[in-house]
Amino acid sequence: MNIALDVMGGDHGPAEIIAGAIEAARAYKNVTISLVGKPEVIQAELARQNATGLNLPIVPASEVIEMGEKPAAAVRAKPDSSMVVASRLVRNGTAQAFVTAGNTGGALAAGILQIGRMRGILRPALISPFPTHRGFCVVLDIGANADVRPEHLQQFAVMGSLYARHILGIVNPSVRILSNGEEAGKGNHLVVEAFRLLEQTPGINFQGNVESKEIMEGLTDVVVTDGFTGNIFVKTAEATAKLLQQVMIEELTAGPISSVGAFLAQAALRRVRRRVDDSEYGGAVLLGLSGLVVVAHGRSKANAIRHAIRVAKQGIEQDILAKIQREVSRQMAEGTDLAGSESMDMFNQTSTLKKETA
Known part of the structure; x- marks a missing residue:
């Protein structure tokens, strides 16, 4: 199991984000936590926190989507940002989940544009x-x-x-x-x-x-x-x-x-x-995407990040996204109008991203 963690997001990144990753790596031995961000920053913080012998590979990302940026525009303008790189890891199957304490709108935009929505889902929702x-x-x-x-x-x-x-x-x-x-x-x-x-x-x-x-x-x-x-x-x-x-x-x-x-x-x-x-709750899961995304509070410190990783781990173990997709597909097949027309579906995706950039 591999969980991609956006190290650069949040009010207390990267120090507290990495501290949370270290706690999670010690607690969940069967989980790889890929630290996505600027390698020199991550390496220095890992050395400072004496994180040796843990399953914490570094995935380079040279850019950061800041909290005040317009999400969809930033996702498109910064293809090497930690959020976009982490989302791509989920899209290509290298990671099974993406965790961030960064810009919520950025996580939503990266999720929709990079990972994509489930078939039949009009809007992803934070739960x-x-x-x-x-x-x-x-x-x-x-x-x-x-x-x-x-x-x-x-x-x-x-x-x-x-x-x-x-x-x-x-x-x-x-x-x-x-x-x-x-x-x-x-x-x-x-x-x-x-x-x-x-x-x-x-x-x-x-x-x-x-x-x-x-x-x-x-x-x-x-x-x-x-x-x-x-x-x-x-x-x-x-x-x-x-x-x-x-x-x-x-x-x-x-x-x-x-x-x-x-x-x-x-x-x-x-x-x-x-x-x-x-x-203690970790973060909110962005349901409705084809991959698992967990969004933690921007103010998250180490304990919250550890629990956000736990939430992602639990979602992967329970295969929650596949269960949602099966139920939505079943109800669509039985004639329950959960998704509306295909053209309306595309309209909703565009509309969502436009609102998030406002």
């Missing part, structure tokens, strides 16, 4: 686990597509159900649409029309709408939404969790008596921190 009171659910899309149509949410539901079943181990995952009310008919035009489509979609356990507060309670296993709404929801939840942790620490250390209580509760506080720490 990520989300902690709830009962465990975890998955949310998609969390940032790949700001504007979508009802049929896109229909495909997200199919892909999300398969991901929850095979990666989270949920036998019959429930699916709901993020809305401003539980009742059928609540929501904007997109939600109302998607509700109608999902009611008619075979192979998924659709149970209607879900409000954001009910996601936290664990009411559903799969949440589908557009990338604009999903991104805001996830980032707001992450910020709220961090705020609560900070307030708890401040209050528990505010005086001598509470400080004693904090000392006694250290183990419990560590468990709480771990349950809501997004670095």
Whole structure:
């Protein structure tokens, strides 16, 4: 198993990215982690971190797609960038997955232009686990597509159900649409029309709408939404969790008596921190491409990168992309209109890339 890692992406690359690769290489002995980036930079960092005897080959890439660049334009203008080179490794079969903490739009553009989409998939979607009171659910899309149509949410539901079943181990995952009310008919035009489509979609356990507060309670296993709404929801939840942790620490250390209580509760506080720490989840999988792409937070440090590599490893082991492709192909063969016309399919690819360059 070979996983291509974009060493040059992210707020803390390359030092933290390489540190995460070293941790993963020590944890997963059967995984080759190809470090894609500027060789002289990678070699110096490997020497500094004393990474000897690990399966960390270097794949040269002389260019970097920066966070502020327009994604599709940068992918085309920088064919030797770490993102494009890593994507090509997946396309030609040298690697089975590509992991990056860099520009999300760049990862999407590189994925579409270099790896290509699955047959029948209109839009790739970013899916990520989300902690709830009962465990975890998955949310998609969390940032790949700001504007979508009802049929896109229909495909997200199919892909999300398969991901929850095979990666989270949920036998019959429930699916709901993020809305401003539980009742059928609540929501904007997109939600109302998607509700109608999902009611008619075979192979998924659709149970209607879900409000954001009910996601936290664990009411559903799969949440589908557009990338604009999903991104805001996830980032707001992450910020709220961090705020609560900070307030708890401040209050528990505010005086001598509470400080004693904090000392006694250290183990419990560590468990709480771990349950809501997004670095433990690794990254979001870009579902709908012909190859596996995992996008970690731009702020990812070593622990998050190690877990992003774990997510990629798990996806490869479960052969999740092949399972999604089989299900989409089966439903298309049975006449379920999941993909629309071929001309509309091509329009969506172009439209996606244009939006990402805006």
